[in-house]
Amino acid sequence: MTVKTCYYEVLGVERQADETVIKKAYRSLALKYHPDRNPGDVEAEAKFKEAAEAYEVLSDPEKRRLYDQYGHEGLGNAGFQGGFQDFGDIFSAFGSIFQDLFNTGGGASSSRPRRGRDLVYEAVIEFTEAFTGVTREIKIPREESCPGCDGSGSKSRRRSACRQCGGSGQIYQGRGFIRMAGTCPVCRGSGSLVTDPCDECQGQGRIRRSRTLSVKIPAGVDTGSRMRLTGEGEGGHNGGPPGDLYVEIIVRHHEYFSREHNHALLERKVDMVTAALGAEIEVPTVTGESQTLKIPAGAQNGKLLRLTGLGFKSPAGGPTGDLIVTLLVSTPQDLTERQEELLREFAELEADKNDDSGLRRLAKKARRKLKKALACFL
Numbered sequence: 001m002t003v004k005t006c007y008y009e010v011l012g013v014e015r016q017a018d019e020t021v022i023k024k025a026y027r028s029l030a031l032k033y034h035p036d037r038n039p040g041d042v043e044a045e046a047k048f049k050e051a052a053e054a055y056e057v058l059s060d061p062e063k064r065r066l067y068d069q070y071g072h073e074g075l076g077n078a079g080f081q082g083g084f085q086d087f088g089d090i091f092s093a094f095g096s097i098f099q100d101l102f103n104t105g106g107g108a109s110s111s112r113p114r115r116g117r118d119l120v121y122e123a124v125i126e127f128t129e130a131f132t133g134v135t136r137e138i139k140i141p142r143e144e145s146c147p148g149c150d151g152s153g154s155k156s157r158r159r160s161a162c163r164q165c166g167g168s169g170q171i172y173q174g175r176g177f178i179r180m181a182g183t184c185p186v187c188r189g190s191g192s193l194v195t196d197p198c199d200e201c202q203g204q205g206r207i208r209r210s211r212t213l214s215v216k217i218p219a220g221v222d223t224g225s226r227m228r229l230t231g232e233g234e235g236g237h238n239g240g241p242p243g244d245l246y247v248e249i250i251v252r253h254h255e256y257f258s259r260e261h262n263h264a265l266l267e268r269k270v271d272m273v274t275a276a277l278g279a280e281i282e283v284p285t286v287t288g289e290s291q292t293l294k295i296p297a298g299a300q301n302g303k304l305l306r307l308t309g310l311g312f313k314s315p316a317g318g319p320t321g322d323l324i325v326t327l328l329v330s331t332p333q334d335l336t337e338r339q340e341e342l343l344r345e346f347a348e349l350e351a352d353k354n355d356d357s358g359l360r361r362l363a364k365k366a367r368r369k370l371k372k373a374l375a376c377f378l
Contacts, residue, residue, distance in 0.1 A: 004072050005050070007053075007054035007057055007058055007067065008054075008058070010050055010051055010053075010054040011025040011026055011029065011051065011054050011055065011058065012025055012029075013025050013058075015068070019059065022055065022058050022059060023055075023059065026051055026052075026054070026055040026059075029047070029048075029051040030048065030051060030052070033045075033047045033048040033051065034048065035048060057075065062224065062226050063075065066316070069316075070316045070317075070318075073317075074316045074317075114236060114237040114240040115236050115240050115241050115242070115243055116143070116233050116234035116235045116236040116237070116240065116241070116242040116243035117143075117233055117234045117243045118233045118234075118243040118244045118245070118246060119140065119142060119232075119233045119234060119243065119244075119245045119246070120245075120246045120247075120248055121138055121140060121245060121246070121247050121248065122248050122250055123136055123138065123215070123217065123247050123248070123249055123250065124250045124251075124252065125217060125221075125249065125250070125251055125252070126251075126252050126254075127251055127252055127253065127254035127257060127259075127286070128254070128286055128287065128288075129217070129251075130217075130219075130220070130221050130222065130249070130251045130312070131219060131220075131264070131286045131287065131312055132219055132287065133216070133217060133218050133219035133220075134217050135214060135215065135216050135217070136214075136215050136217060137212055137213070137214055137215075138212070138213050138215055138247070139210050139211070139212050139213075140210065140211050140212075140213060140232070140245060141208060141209070141210045142208070142209065142210075142211060142233065142234045142235070143206045143207070143208055143209075143234045143235060144206065144207060144208075144209050144234070144235040145205065145206060145235050146198060146200055146201035146204070146205055146206055146207045147200075147207075148198050148199070148200035148201065149198035149200070149201065149205065151205045151206065152194075152198070152205055153194045153197060153198055153201060153203040153204055153205035154194045154195070154196050154197070154198060154203070155196045155197070155198055155199070156196055158196075159190070159192035159193060159194055159195075160192060160193050160194075160195055161191065161192055161193075162184060162186055162187035162190070162191055162192055162193055163186075164184055164185070164186040164187065165184035165186070165187065165191060167191045167192065169183070169184050169187060169189040169190055169191035206235070211232075213229070213232060213245075215227070215229070215247055217247075217249065218313075218315050219312070219313045219315075220262065220312045220313035220314050220315045221249045221251070221315055222249070222251060222259065222312075223249060223250050223251045224248070224249070225248075225249040225315065226246050226247065226248050226249070227246065227247040227249070228244055228245075228246055229244060229245040229246075229247065230244050231243075231244065232244065232245035233245050254286075256284070257286055259312065260324075261321060262311050262312040262313070262314055262318070262319070262320065262321030263311045263312070263321040263322050263323070263324050264285075264286050264310065264311045264312060264321065264322075264323045264324070265324050265326070266283065266284070266323065266324070266325050266326070267325075267326045267328055268281070268283055268293075268325050268326070268327060268328065269328045269329075269330050270295065270299075270327055270328070270329055270330070271329075271330055271332065272329055272330065272331060272332065274295060275295065275298075275299045275300070275301075275327065275329045276297065276298060276299075277297055278294075278295050278296050278297030278298070278299070279294075279295050280292050280293070280294050280295070281293050281295060283307075283323075283325055285307075285310050285323060286310075286323070291307055291310065291323070293305055293307065293325060295327065299327055299329070300327075300329070301327065301328060301329040302326060302327065302328075303326070303327045304324055304325070304326055304327075305324070305325045305327065306322050306323070306324050306325075307322060307323040307324075307325070308322050309322065310322060310323035311323055311324075
């Protein structure tokens with residue numbers, strides 16, 4: 001099992017570092033370990049890729065939140081694989097940073113294989129589906145290699161070499177100790193030009209198509225959760241790998257239930273007699289099944305009662321939440337005369353019980369004794 005170094009240690013920043021500090025640290029490491037500055041240095045290549053992987057996570061708010069909370073394992077459980085297969089992936093992902101560093105078209109030739117773009121799809125699901133998990137069919141429009149010309153852009157599948165760059169797709173420029181390749185402005189890095197454009201893609205070598213995918217959304221997701229489907233993004237360029245598809249979850253509100261972390265929340269009205277005497281009542285769960293809830297005698301308005309393990313599962317492998325029921329004690333209205341009489345009697349009994357001096361009870365007892373004594377003389 002490979003033990004990964006802490007991403008904050010890789011970039012040499014504090015855990016509280018903001019986006020600007022993290023980007024500055026990565027730029028410094030990218031310059032120090034850049035392959036053009038360290039040709040043939042295997043250790044520098046490894047550090048260059050490690051720094052890129054750390055920046056990929058810490059520069060993304062959602063990935064950084066998962067990493068801070070659950071570490072490397074949490075990222076893996078959420079579908080984030082991390083890491084880069086080659087330098088082309090890094091230059092493609094962070095091209096703007098390398099352009100700032102070296103003032104070139106991304107530090108890598110556009111004629112080399114390039115990874116396709118990542119795509120984001122918003123999946124709206126019901127509250128109950130977030131609780132149980134659900135499988136959804138989604139349709140993704142994306143760019144793919146043209147089948148009519150095998151991605152060449154040419155009817156004959158032949159392209160003429162670009163005279164500007166000699167077919168390399170690159171023009172070179174130097175700055176100090178670094179000699180960087182930039183994209184040829186004529187062929188745009190392909191190294192060749194199309195003389196007989198394909199009718200299907202008009203010479204672009206790529207077409208836009210929709211692909212239907214079956215996506216399994218795990219139980220416990222919440223609004224803002226993201227799932228990574230590796231290789232389901234747009235097709236790569238020049239034989240490069242495809243990008244990834246990120247499915248971003250949006251959960252609709254429920255009529256009765258709400259959520260706090262992994263706990264399901266429910267408000268339940270009870271009458272004052274039930275609250276005072278205590279009882280066992282039936283309450284619904286998120287799945288629609290009923291559970292028995294024991295209300296203790298003397299329960300007050302706003303009391304929280306917990307049904308353990310009936311909340312949301314944790315997608316990252318943490319403990320399952322609870323179903324927390326808030327009691328709302330209701331006051332009766334439109335009383336009958338008999339109900340009013342009983343309540344007033346109850347109020348008197350309550351006043352007697354709360355009379356610390358006991359004078360009222362003593363007075364009643366004395367009146368009963370006097371009445372009994374007088375009866376003897378009648």
